[in-house]
Amino acid sequence: ASTDGTPELVKKWIEKHADLNLKLIVENERKGKAFALNNALRHATGEIVIMTDVDSLWPSNALSKTLKWFADQTTGAVSCLKKPIGPKVKEVEENYRHYYNVLRVAESKAFSTPIFHGELAAFRRNLLEKIGGFPTDIGADDSHTATQIALMGYRAIIPEDLWVEEIVPNENYFWWRIRRAQHLIQHFARTLRGIRQAPMKFRKILAIESFLHLANPFLLLVATILLIVSTLITYSLTALSILALGAILLTIKQYRIWTIQQLYLIVASLRNLWSKEIVWSKQVK
Structure with missing residues (x-):
């Protein structure tokens, strides 16, 4: 199409x-990426199914670095770390991606990561077929599929030496980030019901990431509103001091990046109320 x-x-x-x-x-x-993936899956014959995005650039050894992990029969899925590139790569994207990559590797070493990257994601075909293919009613087909495999007891990992470059949009960066946040929120909301059945090593990871994506942004929003109301109505010096401290902390890069991510997640959560963005328009990159 x-x-x-x-x-x-x-x-x-x-x-x-x-x-x-x-x-x-x-x-x-x-009909969306997942429909296309499931269509392709019906034609796949190999033991390992690998997907990618058109806006990603692989190093020449990407496949060999990916496939070697499947020598371990407990590994069910493998993805990559991402390096943003492009003429208009923003500081927020570079710094966000740095911390994001560290978390993905740490989760993988502990057991599995619930967040995968469509730029390079590999799955055992028999496991894909066992879970019914890729989900078509939520956006994060890569992450949700990997998580379903991890819930079965297999590892879904991102190795620390497997890098892929991703081209960042020249225009509409904000809505690009919102769409991605929407998809992850859909993924974690759907996964909540499976946390108790998750392997012990994966349960804590899944619970923390679900909290960070679904609850934490709104706790920040509610706390900020309460502090502002307390300052304006009761003239609370404590509330004013906390607000002032928060404003000062925004000068620190790590805190500023974290705050921006919370805002993205809040907007994405609200946007999910009327649009899941399962099918989206091509962006200029």
Whole structure:
């Protein structure tokens, strides 16, 4: 269902590489990424299914670094760390991604991470089929699929030496971040029911990430509102001092980045009330 000439480019590339076993699957209607992935899954025959995004750039050894982890039969899924690139990469994206990557590696070393990256995500095909393929009613198909595999007792990991570059949008960066936040919120809201059944090592990780994405942003919002009301109505010096301290802390990069992420999550949570953004328009990168 592509209208930007992508199928034609793929056909030309296939013609130039006749020695490779390549198949182009064309859909008549855009129903979202997960529908396309499930369609492709029906044609897949290998033991490992690997997905990517058009805006990602792999190093030449990405596949070998990915596949080696599947030698361990307890590994069910593998993803990558991301490095943002592009002419308009913002400081907030670079710093956010740095801390985000550290968390993903730490969670992986503990057992599994509940957040995967579609720029490079690999899954055992038999496990994908066992869980019914990719979810089509929420946006985070990569993360939710990996989490479902981890809930079965397999590891879903991001190695610390597997890097992929991701092109950041030149325009509408804010809404790009909101859409991604929406999808993660949908994922964690859906996963709440499975926390108690999660493997012990994964349960704590899943509970913390769910809290950070679903509850923490609104605790910050409520606390800020209460402090402002207390300052204006009761003239509380304590409330005023806390607000002043918070304003001063915004000069510290780490705190400022964290605060911005909370704002993204709040806006994304509200936007999920009327639109899940399962299908979205192509962005200029």
